[in-house]
Amino acid sequence: METQNRLWRVLLLALPILVFSVLVIWPLLSSFYYSFTNWNGFNRDYEFLGLRNFAKIWTDRLFFNAIVNTTIWMVAALVLPTLTGLFLALLLDRQVRGARIFKTVFYLPICLSAIVVGQIWIWIYQPDWGLLNTFVKLAGNPDFNYAWLARPDSALFAVIVAWSWQQTGLSMVIYLAGLTSIPSEMLEVCEIEGATAWQRIWRVVIPLLTPSTVVVVALSMINSLKGFDILYIMTGGGPFNSSDTLAMHMYNESFKKYLMGYGSAISVVLFLIALTVIGVYFRQLRKVDEIYG
Amino acid sequence: MADVAVSVPARFNPWPATVFVALCILAALFLAPTAGVLLSSVKTTRAIALGDLWSVPDRIYLENYAEVLFNPAVHRYFLNTLLVTVPATVASIALGVLAGHVFAKLPFRGSNILFLIVVSGMFFPPQVILVPLFRLFNGLGLIDTLWPIILVHTALGIPICTLLMRNFFAAVPNALREAALIEGANEWQVLTRVSLPLSLPALAVLATLQFTWIWNDFLWPLIFTQSDDKRTIMIGIVNLRGQYTVAWGVQGALSLVASLPTLVIFLFFQRYFIKGMTMGAIKG
Numbered sequence: 001m002e003t004q005n006r007l008w009r010v011l012l013l014a015l016p017i018l019v020f021s022v023l024v025i026w027p028l029l030s031s032f033y034y035s036f037t038n039w040n041g042f043n044r045d046y047e048f049l050g051l052r053n054f055a056k057i058w059t060d061r062l063f064f065n066a067i068v069n070t071t072i073w074m075v076a077a078l079v080l081p082t083l084t085g086l087f088l089a090l091l092l093d094r095q096v097r098g099a100r101i102f103k104t105v106f107y108l109p110i111c112l113s114a115i116v117v118g119q120i121w122i123w124i125y126q127p128d129w130g131l132l133n134t135f136v137k138l139a140g141n142p143d144f145n146y147a148w149l150a151r152p153d154s155a156l157f158a159v160i161v162a163w164s165w166q167q168t169g170l171s172m173v174i175y176l177a178g179l180t181s182i183p184s185e186m187l188e189v190c191e192i193e194g195a196t197a198w199q200r201i202w203r204v205v206i207p208l209l210t211p212s213t214v215v216v217v218a219l220s221m222i223n224s225l226k227g228f229d230i231l232y233i234m235t236g237g238g239p240f241n242s243s244d245t246l247a248m249h250m251y252n253e254s255f256k257k258y259l260m261g262y263g264s265a266i267s268v269v270l271f272l273i274a275l276t277v278i279g280v281y282f283r284q285l286r287k288v289d290e291i292y293g
Numbered sequence: 294m295a296d297v298a299v300s301v302p303a304r305f306n307p308w309p310a311t312v313f314v315a316l317c318i319l320a321a322l323f324l325a326p327t328a329g330v331l332l333s334s335v336k337t338t339r340a341i342a343l344g345d346l347w348s349v350p351d352r353i354y355l356e357n358y359a360e361v362l363f364n365p366a367v368h369r370y371f372l373n374t375l376l377v378t379v380p381a382t383v384a385s386i387a388l389g390v391l392a393g394h395v396f397a398k399l400p401f402r403g404s405n406i407l408f409l410i411v412v413s414g415m416f417f418p419p420q421v422i423l424v425p426l427f428r429l430f431n432g433l434g435l436i437d438t439l440w441p442i443i444l445v446h447t448a449l450g451i452p453i454c455t456l457l458m459r460n461f462f463a464a465v466p467n468a469l470r471e472a473a474l475i476e477g478a479n480e481w482q483v484l485t486r487v488s489l490p491l492s493l494p495a496l497a498v499l500a501t502l503q504f505t506w507i508w509n510d511f512l513w514p515l516i517f518t519q520s521d522d523k524r525t526i527m528i529g530i531v532n533l534r535g536q537y538t539v540a541w542g543v544q545g546a547l548s549l550v551a552s553l554p555t556l557v558i559f560l561f562f563q564r565y566f567i568k569g570m571t572m573g574a575i576k577g
Contacts, residue, residue, distance in 0.1 A: 023448035113509030
C-alpha cells in the first residue's frame, strides 16, 4: 500500500511541480544570479559585475524615488481600502433592503482589468470635462481645469484613489466573511448589558474582526507591491517620475533601457520586501489562529 | 444620539433608513466612473468635447460600437486573448487538481513545506521572475508568440488552484476513498470518479477566477509579444488609444467590449467568484 502511495505521489505531483519549478522557482533564483551581471536582454553573453548593480542602487536617485513612492502607496493601501471596505461591510451586515444589489455594485470593479480601471479614471481626472472637475465647476469654480494626472503633486495620489476604488470590494468581501463568524448572541448580550451601537462596533465587532483585518492589510500591501498595470496606463510613472514605483522602475530599467542585470537587482529588492511582508503576514496569521481559532 | 433609539425597541428606529440612504449615495459614487464610460460610449466625440459627457443622452449613438466591432484589429486581439485564456485556465486547474489531491489525501514527510512553497508563489510580484523568463523564452525562440503567455499563466495559476483544490479535496470524507480502494479502484480512479465529481463547485470557482485574471492580464503579453497581430485585448486598448486619440466615445466602447466577457462571468457566477476571492485570501 505504502509503495503504491509513493508511486502515485510521484506520478501526480511530477507535472505540477515540474511546471512550477521551471517557470517560477528557477526564474526566481536566477533573478538573483542575473542581478550580479550586466546582461542587456539581447546578447547571449554578459559579464559579472559582482555587487556593482547593488552599489548602483544606492546612488540611483530614481531608485530612491521609487522606494519613497512605493512606501507611500503601501501606507495608503493600508488605510484606504481597509477603512472603506470595513465601513461598507458594517453597513451591509445589517440586513438592509437590497443588500445583494449593493454588494454587487461594490465588488463589480474587482472583475475589471487594471487597464480598464485606469482608462475609466483617466476620464474622471480629465481636466476639461472629467467628472471630478465637473463637480468642482458646479461647486462654483467655473474655470477650474486642474490636470490631476499631469501634475507631480497629485499624480501618485490620483492613481492610488483609482486603485483603492477597485480594491475596496475585496476588503469588503473579506470583512463580510469575517462578520458572519461573530455570533449574534454576543451582540444581543451587549445590547442587553446596555452597550450603545457605537460601543458595540468599537469594543466588540472591530476587535473580533482582527483576523479579517490581518488578511485585508496584508493583501492590500502585497497587491500594492504588484501595482504596475494601472500606473502604466494612467501615468507611465510620470510626470517627472512622480508616480514611479519599484515595479515600474524595474520594468523601465529592464525593458526600456535594456539594463536587465540592473533590473534584476531591483527585482531582488522587491522580492525581499515582499518576503518580509509575507513573513510578517504568516506569523500574524498563526498568532491570530492561536487566539481566535 | 441615535444610539439611544436603538436600545429602545418600542420607539421609531431611524437606523435602517439612514443606512439605506447612505448605501444608495455610496453606490451612486461607486457606479459613477463606470456609468461615465457607458454614457460616453453612446455619444459623439463632439458632444464629449463640448463638456456634455455626464448628461443622459437624448439619442443613443451607436457608431462608436460599430467602429470597435468592425475593426479587424479588435477581432485579432479578442481571438488572441481567447487562445491564451482558455488553455491557460484549463491547464492551471488540471495541474492544481493533481497537486491538490496529493496534498489533501496522500500527505508525506515535508509535504506541508512543499505546499507552503507552492502557495506562497501567489504573493510575489511578477517582476521578480520577469528577466529570467524573458531570457528563457528568447532563447527558445518563442518571443512574439502566444506560447510564453500561456505557459506562464499556467504556472502562476498553480498556487491558487492547488490551494483551493486541496481544501476542497480535504473535505471529501476519507471513508469514500478507502471504500473505493477496497473495491479495487486505484488512486487515479479515486481522484476522477470520487473526489472530482464532489468538487465541481471548486472547479467553477477556479474557472471564473482564472479566466478573469488571465483575460485581464497586461504585463505578460506586454513583455512577450511585439507585433500587433500577437497582442491581447488589454494591450489592444492601450495601442488603439493612439489611433483614437480624441475619440473618447470609441475608447469607452472598446473598454466595455473588452470587459464584457469578464463582466458576464462575474454577473452570472458571482457566488463562485466571491467564494474564490475569500477562500484564496483567508486560507492563504
